[in-house]
Amino acid sequence: MRKKGLCIVLAVCMMVFSLTACAGTSGESGGASVTLTFLNSKGEIQSALEDLAKLYREKTGVAIEIIACPAGGSPFEKISTMYNSGTPPTMAMLDTTDIVALYRERALDLSGERWVEDGGGQVYRIEGSVYSFPLGVEAKGLIYNKTIIETTLGRPFDPKEINTQDKLRSLFEELQQAGVPPMCLSKEDWSLGSHVIGYFYESQSQELDEITEFTNSLRRGEVDVAEDPRFNGLMDTFDILREYNISKDNPLAADYAVDPSYIADGEVAFWFNGNWAWPNIVDFIEGEQELGLMPMPISNDPEDFANQVLLGTGSKQVMIDKVKASEEEVQAAKDFLNWLVYDPDGQKGMAQDLNLVPAFSNIQLSPTDPLGQTIQAYVREGATVFGPIIPSDHWSIVGAYMQQYLAGKSDRVELANNIEKYWMSLE
Amino acid sequence: MNENTKRGKFLLFLIFVGPALLCFFAVVIVPFLYGIYLTFTNWDGISPNHDFVGFTNYVAVFRDSEFWKALLLTLQYVVFSVLLINVIAFILAYLLTSGVKGQSFLRSAFFTPNLIGGIILGFIWSFVFSRALVSVGQTLNIPLFSQSWLTDPTKAFWALVVVTVWQYSGYMMIIYIAGFTGVPKDVLEAASIDGCTGFQTVRHIILPLMVPSFVICLFLSIQRCFMVYDLNLSLTGGEPYGSTIMAAMHVYQKAFLSKQYGTGQGEAFILFLVVAAITLTQIYLGKQKEVDA
Numbered sequence: 001m002r003k004k005g006l007c008i009v010l011a012v013c014m015m016v017f018s019l020t021a022c023a024g025t026s027g028e029s030g031g032a033s034v035t036l037t038f039l040n041s042k043g044e045i046q047s048a049l050e051d052l053a054k055l056y057r058e059k060t061g062v063a064i065e066i067i068a069c070p071a072g073g074s075p076f077e078k079i080s081t082m083y084n085s086g087t088p089p090t091m092a093m094l095d096t097t098d099i100v101a102l103y104r105e106r107a108l109d110l111s112g113e114r115w116v117e118d119g120g121g122q123v124y125r126i127e128g129s130v131y132s133f134p135l136g137v138e139a140k141g142l143i144y145n146k147t148i149i150e151t152t153l154g155r156p157f158d159p160k161e162i163n164t165q166d167k168l169r170s171l172f173e174e175l176q177q178a179g180v181p182p183m184c185l186s187k188e189d190w191s192l193g194s195h196v197i198g199y200f201y202e203s204q205s206q207e208l209d210e211i212t213e214f215t216n217s218l219r220r221g222e223v224d225v226a227e228d229p230r231f232n233g234l235m236d237t238f239d240i241l242r243e244y245n246i247s248k249d250n251p252l253a254a255d256y257a258v259d260p261s262y263i264a265d266g267e268v269a270f271w272f273n274g275n276w277a278w279p280n281i282v283d284f285i286e287g288e289q290e291l292g293l294m295p296m297p298i299s300n301d302p303e304d305f306a307n308q309v310l311l312g313t314g315s316k317q318v319m320i321d322k323v324k325a326s327e328e329e330v331q332a333a334k335d336f337l338n339w340l341v342y343d344p345d346g347q348k349g350m351a352q353d354l355n356l357v358p359a360f361s362n363i364q365l366s367p368t369d370p371l372g373q374t375i376q377a378y379v380r381e382g383a384t385v386f387g388p389i390i391p392s393d394h395w396s397i398v399g400a401y402m403q404q405y406l407a408g409k410s411d412r413v414e415l416a417n418n419i420e421k422y423w424m425s426l427e
Numbered sequence: 428m429n430e431n432t433k434r435g436k437f438l439l440f441l442i443f444v445g446p447a448l449l450c451f452f453a454v455v456i457v458p459f460l461y462g463i464y465l466t467f468t469n470w471d472g473i474s475p476n477h478d479f480v481g482f483t484n485y486v487a488v489f490r491d492s493e494f495w496k497a498l499l500l501t502l503q504y505v506v507f508s509v510l511l512i513n514v515i516a517f518i519l520a521y522l523l524t525s526g527v528k529g530q531s532f533l534r535s536a537f538f539t540p541n542l543i544g545g546i547i548l549g550f551i552w553s554f555v556f557s558r559a560l561v562s563v564g565q566t567l568n569i570p571l572f573s574q575s576w577l578t579d580p581t582k583a584f585w586a587l588v589v590v591t592v593w594q595y596s597g598y599m600m601i602i603y604i605a606g607f608t609g610v611p612k613d614v615l616e617a618a619s620i621d622g623c624t625g626f627q628t629v630r631h632i633i634l635p636l637m638v639p640s641f642v643i644c645l646f647l648s649i650q651r652c653f654m655v656y657d658l659n660l661s662l663t664g665g666e667p668y669g670s671t672i673m674a675a676m677h678v679y680q681k682a683f684l685s686k687q688y689g690t691g692q693g694e695a696f697i698l699f700l701v702v703a704a705i706t707l708t709q710i711y712l713g714k715q716k717e718v719d720a
Binding site: 074075076079080083101104105106156187189250252253255362389392393396397400401403404407415 | 471472473474475541555558561575577578590631665666667668669680684685
């Protein structure tokens with residue numbers, strides 16, 4: 001009898017346990033002040049963000065819980081799960097394409113915020129309204145190692161002089177002759193698909209509206225990609241990069257874990273990438289190495305705007321939830337964003353602790369890394385372009401086509417046809 | 428409570444199975460049924476409302492040539508992996524029950540790869556294939572290894588098979604060892620008295636008695652290979668140029684990357700049907716071959 005009693009007690013315990021386990025970890029907050037949640041999709045700044053949230057709590061009493069996106073998982077999947085389980089974050093850091101997918105039903109209209117003015121061209125508008133806060137500008141281009149170029153060539157190097165394809169090629173040739181491999185080309189699909197091919201769309205115009213119009217005509221199948229001058233210009237440049245690539249013999253064997261060490265040690269002079277790669281590079285830097293970021297020339301016309309400006313890949317965007325967040329929480333979230341832009345502590349946090357290039361012209365502080373500083377200089381001159389909104393699977397699918405081209409398994413016409421097909425498959 | 432009445436038995440049953448059943452329903456059955464329901468809607472994974480669209484998603488699935496390509500590749504992968512896993516596991520089990528020196532040490536050594544998660548395993552092996560083997564190949568001048576396997580579609584496929592076999596054959600070996608030790612000694616003795624050679628013993632006595640082990644091992648390896656995702660993601664990531672994307676990975680990308688949730692969900696359901704059909708047939712056929720000693 002006693003045994004049976006014990007069994008029942010155990011079973012009941014298990015049942016209760018299993019039920020409470022399902023209930024999850026809610027009901028922790030309470031307290032007087034609001035607790036905000038913030039979904040972070042930039043893994044490399046997770047701990048810096050947590051520290052910033054701690055600082056914000058000390059200053060204002062508002063607690064912000066930073067939720068990390070699982071490494072390798074898509075932020076869109078994470079936010080879908082959170083909305084479906086009824087626990088959306090108050091603020092979510094997402095890519096611009098995600099904001100476009102979500103704004104209608106989930107994102108709060110932020111058009112009336114003070115920072116919209118100071119954000120200028122970096123603020124993304126959908127149908128004339130603002131739904132997201134630009135958190136740091138990111139731009140791509142050719143990362144150069146000035147130290148190695150100057151010691152190899154024995155003369156000063158000014159990146160602004162390399163504004164045509166011919167000048168790029170002759171510089172590469174000179175470096176090659178002097179025994180320094182000029183170029184490192186990563187084989188990553190996001191780099192090839194999103195960033196390299198991105199030039200094709202971004203260089204069509206300096207107006208975002210016209211670029212959007214161009215991508216719409218791609219969807220309708222009205223563009224002959226193989227005959228497009230921008231596409232051919234870009235691929236001419238890509239062919240130069242390919243020809244002088246350090247892993248030319250087997251380009252797909254390039255290893256992203258090793259690539260940053262090449263540019264950091266001066267084993268190569270150039271690397272195609274953007275400022276987000278700085279944390280990878282800095283680990284390998286020894287001694288004095290001066291690095292910077294320059295626009296990649298994609299035509300032979302020195303006056304061409306595409307050869308003079310850094311083409312942005314946009315930036316991470318922060319949206320505020322309008323479905324579950326209470327009025328109090330919404331206000332607190334807006335206050336936090338304003339704090340980032342207008343409070344000296346917030347400014348320092350954004351520019352230096354998170355090491356982001358601020359999108360706001362009122363912020364005087366510079367990021368601590370040279371690539372970010374280059375971008376900031378270009379932003380101040382107005383010489384960046386907001387990247388167009390390409391579909392979220394573009395990097396993966398078109399990236400695979402680019403890898404094929406890089407490995408010499410397809411030619412330019414096939415690549416162009418594949419890109420055309422990709423756009424037309426988007427309904 | 429009286430264990431002898433029907434109600435009493437049911438209550439007892441509920442006490443022991445109830446909690447597990449509840450969890451099983453909550454996290455497997457309900458999402459599964461709801462998932463099937465969602466394939467008939469145009470839900471995008473996040474919108475608060477959705478409409479019923481009938482078979483539109485399934486039409487899209489049948490038009491998605493990439494999915495069928497991925498499924499075909501998965502089939503090839505399953506065939507090669509399952510065959511190799513079970514052949515190697517059986518041979519290992521045979522050797523490690525025949526009384527070799529260091530038998531128990533070797534058993535645990537072969538089992539160890541199974542304790543490493545698929546993601547980590549993928550990263551370790553991607554290092555082996557793209558760096559370690561390459562440098563060995565270049566030093567010793569072996570053309571097969573002097574270029575990374577992961578940069579060639581065919582070799583990358585075989586890399587996946589090799590790692591899968593390495594990972595699972597130890598696990599299946601344990602099941603086969605249990606099968607070997609379960610073969611009654613008297614039958615084996617009788618066989619040897621009757622003059623069976625080693626091969627004949629295996630063929631006519633051990634194999635028929637080990638059918639249950641084969642059924643389990645085949646089921647486990649088929650099901651796991653069909654559903655492979657973690658290894659696929661971390662070893663090749665679908666590269667080079669998307670040539671090694673398996674079915675599960677394609678489904679994930681369709682749903683969460685291309686944001687075509689309904690189509691992705693429909694593809695997942697088709698994958699389920701394929702796996703269910705194959706494994707059930709295999710179990711049914713296997714069960715018929717079972718014999719008693």
